[in-house]
Amino acid sequence: MIRTLKARTTLWNVLVIASALSLFAVLLYAWLARTLYGHHDGDLREEAKRVLASVSSTADPIAALQALDQEGAVAPYLMVRDTHGNVVFRSERLAKAEPEIGAHEVLMHAATSGLTVEQFFTVHLARGPVRFTCVPLVTPAETYLQLGRPLGDVGMMLEVVTIASLVLIPIVIAVTSFGGFFIARRALRPVDVIATSLESIQATDLSRRIDPHAPDTEVERLTSAINQLLDRLGTSFKTMREFTADVSHQLQTPLTVMKGTIESAREGTPEDRARALNAVSEEVNALTATLQDLRDLALADADSAGSRVGPVVVSEVFEEAGELVSALAEAHGVACDTAIEPGLRVWGNPVRLRQLLLNLGENAVEFTPAGGRIRIEAAGRDGMVVATVSDTGAGISEELLPRVFDRHVHGQAQGSKARSGLGLAIVKRIVDAHGGNVTISSTPGSGTTALVTLPLARDLAT
Numbered sequence: 251m252i253r254t255l256k257a258r259t260t261l262w263n264v265l266v267i268a269s270a271l272s273l274f275a276v277l278l279y280a281w282l283a284r285t286l287y288g289h290h291d292g293d294l295r296e297e298a299k300r301v302l303a304s305v306s307s308t309a310d311p312i313a314a315l316q317a318l319d320q321e322g323a324v325a326p327y328l329m330v331r332d333t334h335g336n337v338v339f340r341s342e343r344l345a346k347a348e349p350e351i352g353a354h355e356v357l358m359h360a361a362t363s364g365l366t367v368e369q370f371f372t373v374h375l376a377r378g379p380v381r382f383t384c385v386p387l388v389t390p391a392e393t394y395l396q397l398g399r400p401l402g403d404v405g406m407m408l409e410v411v412t413i414a415s416l417v418l419i420p421i422v423i424a425v426t427s428f429g430g431f432f433i434a435r436r437a438l439r440p441v442d443v444i445a446t447s448l449e450s451i452q453a454t455d456l457s458r459r460i461d462p463h464a465p466d467t468e469v470e471r472l473t474s475a476i477n478q479l480l481d482r483l484g485t486s487f488k489t490m491r492e493f494t495a496d497v498s499h500q501l502q503t504p505l506t507v508m509k510g511t512i513e514s515a516r517e518g519t520p521e522d523r524a525r526a527l528n529a530v531s532e533e534v535n536a537l538t539a540t541l542q543d544l545r546d547l548a549l550a551d552a553d554s555a556g557s558r559v560g561p562v563v564v565s566e567v568f569e570e571a572g573e574l575v576s577a578l579a580e581a582h583g584v585a586c587d588t589a590i591e592p593g594l595r596v597w598g599n600p601v602r603l604r605q606l607l608l609n610l611g612e613n614a615v616e617f618t619p620a621g622g623r624i625r626i627e628a629a630g631r632d633g634m635v636v637a638t639v640s641d642t643g644a645g646i647s648e649e650l651l652p653r654v655f656d657r658h659v660h661g662q663a664q665g666s667k668a669r670s671g672l673g674l675a676i677v678k679r680i681v682d683a684h685g686g687n688v689t690i691s692s693t694p695g696s697g698t699t700a701l702v703t704l705p706l707a708r709d710l711a712t
Contacts, residue, residue: 256434263430268423275415282411286404287381291370294383297325298368298397302385311389312339319343327380327398330387331361338393348375360384361394372401379405440469444476457484508534561707564603564635565594565628571604572626575611583620584641586611591629595707598684606680609673610639610700617698618643633706634686640699646692654690677702 301324305311318324319341326347330339335358344351351357356373361384369384382398447460459477508530515526572588579586596603607626614624618641628637646654655678674690677700681688686704 256431256438259434260427260431264423264427267426268419271415271419271422275411275419279408279411279415283408286401286407287370287372290381290399290401290404291383294325294370294381294397294399295368297399298383298385298395301328301395301397302387306388311387315339315341325397325399327382327396327400329357329396330390330393331357331396332390333362333364333392333394335359335362338390347377351375357382357384357396360396365394373398440473444469444473448476451480560597562596562598562600562603563594564596564598564704565590565592567600567603568594568607568626568628568637571607571611574608575615575624575626578612579615579618579624582615582618584615584618584622584624586615586624586626588626589629590627594628594630594635596635596684596704597707598704602680602683606677606702607637607639609677610702613673614639614641614643614698614700617641617645622697630706633708635702635704635706637702637704638699639702640697642697645694645696645698646690647694651690651692655688 301315301318304318305314308314312330315324315328315330316339319328324341326341326343328339328341328344329337329351332338337352340352354373354375356371360369360371360382365384366386371382371384373380373382377400379401380398381401382396385395385397387393387395444460447458451458459480460473511526511529515523518526568590569588572586572590576586576588611624611626618624622642624639624641626637626639628635630636654674656675677688681702681704684704686702688700688702690698690700692698
């Protein structure tokens with residue numbers, strides 16, 4: 251079985267060309283034979299009509315035929331046969347040239363078949379092929395006029411066409427085979443280069459790319475698609491490595507604390523054990539929250555690789571998230587105001603967009619003391635959705651502000667529980683995945699403002 255594309259392409263081309271050439275040769279032979287034989291048949295028909303006209307007005311048709319033959323005014327191959335195939339009359343020239351023609355099976359069969367219309371056929375005699383016509387005569391009764399002319403060069407021409415076809419078609423097929431294989435190999439060479447490049451790229455080194463400059467548009471598209479796939483694979487591997495590092499980093503300290511607490515409780519009093527269980531329970535809750543943050547960060551990284559869902563009425567999403575932030579703020583003694591312009595739409599993932607505003611709101615609540623205020627706003631401006639979450643909290647120090655979107659970088663609000671430090675990193679990933687931008691501005695002691703811009707989706711039909 252042929253497995254290579256080059257060989258299959260070459261074989262298919264050879265089969266098509268061989269079939270086309272063979273069909274052309276057959277049609278050419280049929281057309282040429284029909285044309286050449288038709289020319290002879292036309293001449294024989296006219297001569298037969300002239301002979302019949304000459305003998306029909308005489309009382310002795312045989313004598314009239316003899317006169318025509320002696321005058322040389324008729325074709326040399328002239329006979330009259332009865333319905334039994336016997337020769338009634340034969341021209342002298344024919345008797346001398348073909349003495350055995352009286353017993354020729356084809357001519358006898360033509361006379362004995364009982365035809366009522368003219369018939370044309372080719373007879374191979376000693377001097378070469380002869381084209382005959384057989385026409386019924388009125389007188390003598392039950393007889394047939396058989397008139398023939400040599401085909402001359404017709405047979406040779408048809409033979410030349412046949413030999414030329416048998417010789418040239420294999421030559422053309424052979425040349426086509428080599429040419430087709432060469433062209434197929436040259437056309438598929440970029441595919442071999444791509445395959446070699448992909449084989450050399452390992453999972454540990456996805457930074458290499460295939461040369462995007464290709465001689466053909468189709469290969470260039472394939473190269474571009476493969477490079478984009480490698481980009482996504484690189485992002486996925488990077489995300490997986492970062493996720494593994496995040497898990498190790500976030501779980502190491504709580505597990506160490508839990509282990510130390512349990513070891514201390516083994517030798518302590520029942521009250522010590524109760525306090526140890528409470529401490530372990532709090533650490534378990536913290537671990538649960540950390541794992542949720544890690545999951546959200548991994549999903550946000552996946553979104554950044556291109557998993558945006560579709561058109562979203564972001565006003566409704568932000569309204570829902572704002573209500574949850576308001577409830578959380580109220581529980582902490584913080585006032586929360588929202589001002590969301592209705593009808594704002596973006597392309598994106600509604601779950602991630604809701605998480606975006608919730609993370610910003612939770613951060614604002616955590617770092618705003620009781621009696622403070624939070625304000626959430628969203629409006630359309632210059633083709634963008636502009637959303638802000640501002641608070642009157644403690645603010646962010648100048649040293650920490652440039653790194654607020656890095657993993658594990660977080661402040662510590664007074665009285666709050668330890669957090670994973672992934673909230674703003676998740677926000678950054680979500681905004682990037684939606685083609686937007688996010689900035690944090692803060693003045694220590696005066697509060698913090700998070701500004702998010704997302705492109706509006708104006709034409710949802712596209």
